[in-house]
Amino acid sequence: xxVPLQRLRSQLLARNRATTAAEVVAHFGAVQAQxxxxxxxxxxxxxxxxxxxxxxxxLAEREIVRCWPMRxxxxxxxxxxxxxxxxxxxxxxxxxxxARLQRDxxxxxxxxxxxxxxxxxxxxGGKTLTxxxxxxxxxxxxxxxxxxxxxxxxxxxxxxxxxxxxPRRGKxxxxxxxxxxxxATKPKPRDEALAELAKRYITGHGPATVADxxxxxxxxxxxxxxxxxxxxxxxxxxxxxxxxxxANLLPPFDEYTxxxxxxxxxxxxxxxxxxxxxxxxxxxxxxxxxxxxxxWKRDLRGTSVDITVAPFRTLTARETHALEKExxxxxxxxxxxxxxxxx
Numbered sequence: 001x002x003v004p005l006q007r008l009r010s011q012l013l014a015r016n017r018a019t020t021a022a023e024v025v026a027h028f029g030a031v032q033a034q035x036x037x038x039x040x041x042x043x044x045x046x047x048x049x050x051x052x053x054x055x056x057x058x059l060a061e062r063e064i065v066r067c068w069p070m071r072x073x074x075x076x077x078x079x080x081x082x083x084x085x086x087x088x089x090x091x092x093x094x095x096x097x098x099a100r101l102q103r104d105x106x107x108x109x110x111x112x113x114x115x116x117x118x119x120x121x122x123x124x125g126g127k128t129l130t131x132x133x134x135x136x137x138x139x140x141x142x143x144x145x146x147x148x149x150x151x152x153x154x155x156x157x158x159x160x161x162x163x164x165x166x167p168r169r170g171k172x173x174x175x176x177x178x179x180x181x182x183x184a185t186k187p188k189p190r191d192e193a194l195a196e197l198a199k200r201y202i203t204g205h206g207p208a209t210v211a212d213x214x215x216x217x218x219x220x221x222x223x224x225x226x227x228x229x230x231x232x233x234x235x236x237x238x239x240x241x242x243x244x245x246x247a248n249l250l251p252p253f254d255e256y257t258x259x260x261x262x263x264x265x266x267x268x269x270x271x272x273x274x275x276x277x278x279x280x281x282x283x284x285x286x287x288x289x290x291x292x293x294x295x296w297k298r299d300l301r302g303t304s305v306d307i308t309v310a311p312f313r314t315l316t317a318r319e320t321h322a323l324e325k326e327x328x329x330x331x332x333x334x335x336x337x338x339x340x341x342x343x
Contacts, residue, residue, distance in 0.1 A: 003207055003265040004290025010206045011256050012046035013248050013287075019048055021058035022078055029200030030075040030085065032258055033066050036173070038251030038284065039076060044333045045248070051333055059167065065182060066165040066173075068158045071218040072097070082178075084188040086161050088197065089218055094159040101156060105149045115143060115153050116162055120177065128166045128174035191230055194219075198227035205259050215261035247322035248287040249296055249307070249330055257292070258282055267292040271312045286311065288319055298330075303337040305330065315343060 008014040018024045024046045025031050033039035043064075044050040058064045064076050069085040072093045077085055101107040115138060122137050123129060129137075131154070135145040138153065145153065154175070157163050166176035188196065201213050214224035250256055257263065257275065266287075267275055274295060276282050286294040286309055294311035307327050309315075315323070320343060327339035 002290070006207055007205070007256065007266070008246055008290045010202075010204060012204075013256065014246055017046055017048045020063075021047065021050070021055045022063040025064045025076045026078040026081065027200070028204035028255055029081070029197060030069055030077045031255055032073060032253045033076045034074040035252045036066075038253060039066075041251045041330065041333060042254050043076065045250075045329070051335060053335075056168070059165075062181060062183070067178070068093070068155065070216075072155070072159075079182050080185055082164070082182055083161070083185050084193045085197065086159075087187065088190065088193040090159040090161070093218065094156060097155075101152055105147075105152050107149070107152060107156065111143065112153065112156055114141070116157055116160070118143075119157060119175075120162065123163070123175065123177045123180075126176075126180055128169065128176050130169060130172045130174055132172075134175060194223065194227040195230035198224075198231035198233060201259075202228075202231070202233045205255065208260060209262070212260045212262065216259045245318060245322050246287075246289055247319065247326045249323070249326050250285050250287055252284050253282050254285070256287065257285060266290060268312070274310075274312065286323065288315075288322075293319075300334070300336065301340075304340055305334055305336045305338075306340045306342065309341065309343045311343060 009016055012018055012024060012027065018027060021043050024043045031039060031042055040052050040055045043055045044052065047054070059066065062079050065079050065082050066074060066076055067082055067086065068090065069075050069077055069082065070089045118137055118141055119134060122134070131150070134154065135150045138145050138150065154163065161178050163175045164178045164181060166174040166181060168174065197217060198213060201216060202208060205212070205216070210221065210224045210228055213219070213227065214221045217224065219227065257266070263272070271292070274283070275285060275292060283295045284297065285292045286296055293313060293315070294309050296307055296309045299306040299308070307330070309323070323343070324341050327341045331337070331339035
């Protein structure tokens, strides 16, 4: 069976979907989530039946959490996985960034310790604060947050396991103390954590290479090889054949497109620039039987969602029908009455 068709199954994009948001996230190990609304759909489309508030409820009830576990990038992770994953991966990210924090933002160890003390005091007792509220605390203490300095302060403190995202307040994300928000869990020894991460990656993304795993996790190639060996990752994943057509509307930064170093198995290289126009922006994509065949955008209009598709080739009538069914599922997820598909 082809790599794309195998990945449809491991990525829960075929019929083997999960029942809860926590199950989806734990299956992958981590689900990229810097595009918050897109990430909600990334989880929801892999569930048998879901609406947007189901995924947000899982976040509010602390079943999953949004944090920076790897590569300095926001992900959803299962609440029970967050601590060991941060302990394994976050220090290396902070180490790589320390020189830049000092050079470009004048954030030395003393300044960051002051910020930690201020924020810990302000959040203690289960409090939640938005980014502007946190910045105001720092500014009142004479610590400038201008020119992205505040964002890098929060980035640093998150990688020291002080904070993570809490529930949204309206449309504003909030921050909480990680130790108060997440359940206490038993630490994993390094080898156990490395093996578990490799196992989750290949189960949720395979077939994939060691280089893909290193790219996704931020580990060195040597560490990635070690993880594969510890997890006893098989050379090949065998799945059943399928004859039905699978159409997917994937959000920006979806695990199906972003979690691999090499992506030629799922997209013709001549279309790669339309998937990623530069600057790290990965567009929302249309996938047919595991192959990226176009991009799409949405526009909410009253009780409907308009979905505009920019295909890389002419879609067949059967493909268009399958896409319309997926659009209807997306509308239901958003709580809209209908979807208008424009191809």
